[in-house]
Amino acid sequence: MLRIVGFGSGAKDNMTLEASVAIAGADLIVGYTTYVDILKQYFPDKEYYSTNMMQEKERCQYAIDTAKEGKEVVLVCSGDSGIYGMASLVYELAEDNLDIKVISGVTAASSGSACLGAPLSHDFAVISLSDCMTPWELIKKRIKAMADSDMVMCIYNPSSRRRSGYLKEACDIVLKVQSPDTVCGYVRNIGRENETTGILTLKELADFKADMFTTIYIGNSHTKVINGKMVTPRGYKVV
Amino acid sequence: MLRIVGFGSGAKDNMTLEASVAIAGADLIVGYTTYVDILKQYFPDKEYYSTNMMQEKERCQYAIDTAKEGKEVVLVCSGDSGIYGMASLVYELAEDNLDIKVISGVTAASSGSACLGAPLSHDFAVISLSDCMTPWELIKKRIKAMADSDMVMCIYNPSSRRRSGYLKEACDIVLKVQSPDTVCGYVRNIGRENETTGILTLKELADFKADMFTTIYIGNSHTKVINGKMVTPRGYKVV
The missing domain is CATH 3.30.950.10 (Tetrapyrrole methylase, C-terminal domain)
Known part of the structure; x- marks a missing residue:
């Protein structure tokens, strides 16, 4: 399953309980390097995959492909994953046989x-x-x-x-x-x-x-x- | 202190960690009856004060007065407390000697x-x-x-x-x-x-x-x- 998770401002306590549980339970966390660096402070023992800005498509595709292999993948966005986040791009890239869940967060x-x-x-x-x-x-x-x-x-x-x-x-x-x-x-x-x-x-x-x-x-x-x-x-x- | 807390959609896991901690630690939780009824499921042993719709001013004033007595008061709103919530009304009603903190939440x-x-x-x-x-x-x-x-x-x-x-x-x-x-x-x-x-x-x-x-x-x-x-x-x- 691919969960697209907004983690809020970056302060751990601005994260929703659902976002926190999803990140803690993921096999792989995919995101923009700056965001991944924030999350590593709170969830140091997880597996991460990060890419830089302008590589959004490649990053989303990697998350999709890995989820299709059967892994529990979380694609992280700051704020809310649906507001200038990656949720729309994932829907555009993914095919219909992938289970996708958007987990909302506190937007800026x-x-x-x-x-x-x-x-x-x-x-x-x-x-x-x-x-x-x-x-x-x-x-x-x-x-x-x-x-x-x-x-x-x-x-x-x-x-x-x-x-x-x-x-x-x-x-x-x-x-x-x-x-x-x-x-x-x-x-x-x-x-x-x-x-x-x-x-x-x-x-x-x-x-x-x-x-x-x-x-x-x-x-x-x-x-x-x-x-x-x-x-x-x-x-x-x-x- | 008066914390104005948005608790998200009403699902417990849509609440931020900060909102959850604020509610759990409050001496008194003030809110619209429907919202208070939701929170009682998750925080059953707390003290609550609720009023019905159209009584927003009275409710905010009660929260302000109680906070001024030195209690840790949480005024709850669904979604985000700043978006069509009670935060603006509290600032309008309160005087400058009250410590107020807005805790954001996931808006609808x-x-x-x-x-x-x-x-x-x-x-x-x-x-x-x-x-x-x-x-x-x-x-x-x-x-x-x-x-x-x-x-x-x-x-x-x-x-x-x-x-x-x-x-x-x-x-x-x-x-x-x-x-x-x-x-x-x-x-x-x-x-x-x-x-x-x-x-x-x-x-x-x-x-x-x-x-x-x-x-x-x-x-x-x-x-x-x-x-x-x-x-x-x-x-x-x-x-």
Whole structure:
């Protein structure tokens, strides 16, 4: 059987009980090198197979082939295995005679939100700024649609060396319709060493230097700062 | 201290290790009656305080007041405590001298996605159809914006006795710009007794009878059915 397991932020206690049991019971754990290195701390005596970024297809295929041989294989993803994770690729690659189970996990939108306060307490969108497989024009169209309809946004993959200006471009789109004082936040290295968080305005976010390990939150027009926390009200009347 | 804890779908193994430890170690667990009844199965010897729906403010205030007396209080929410959960309301009600910690959990978007396959593997929006605290016109505007920009949608609270026609209205908005054959899915009672799932077209979804315990997924133009699973490709080239 092939289990596609999201292990959450990387902190052991952000893992679900089901993910923990699946990893502990696997014959083989397959994943991206950085994720495998995290799991080796918690499950040191397991057999692992890891490959680097850009080798996702090869990695999934290896997991599929090994599961077909009758092994209990776990393919690990950080966060939730279904959100920008490997679950869809496995379904696309696998044939119908393989038993596949997706085990959900806490995605960065949720784990990062808990660090900042409660930014996602109303309708929100999760968008990746990575244009490796999605045209940048479509990503920008989506950001404009979110901003126009006052949705909170949670942005994954906000930057990379090649895409260093993308976050600024995204903010500039939002700035055309939302106040420059819109409350925004970032969390870097969620649940890992050197976790850092910050709250800033949309105007400030446009010049913020994010990296690949940062998750960005852009509030809606009601989002506010309460005692240093980023809070999007659900709408209850609070006197 | 007041911990606001998302316990996931309701299946014990969908809970994070941190949530489980927090609940097990609490002096008092506060929550909506239905949620408290779920937790009593797993943690039978704890002290609980529960109130019914529409009593969220009173419930949060009780949790805050009890935590201020020096007790270790856990306020529980299903899914993630920050996504349509109580975290934002607590921040709004609490004063600055209370130690508050949000513990993230697996939200229904993720746990339901795992049941269906991998519907959320690309940019997506989470929208509630409940107009208790959000104008229906704004909700419809958001649905139109998502459909126009080809975002996958995950819909919470798709129906209630009073709002029985809302899901159809939402689908009709999407049908104006997306194919009637767009792949959609639903999961009812995620992780609980009588969990049921189904995959259907957008046209069929418009006439589907959802209830309060159903989570709905509307695919984007690339979402497809593979071996009975709802899969939104991430974009990898699969020959």
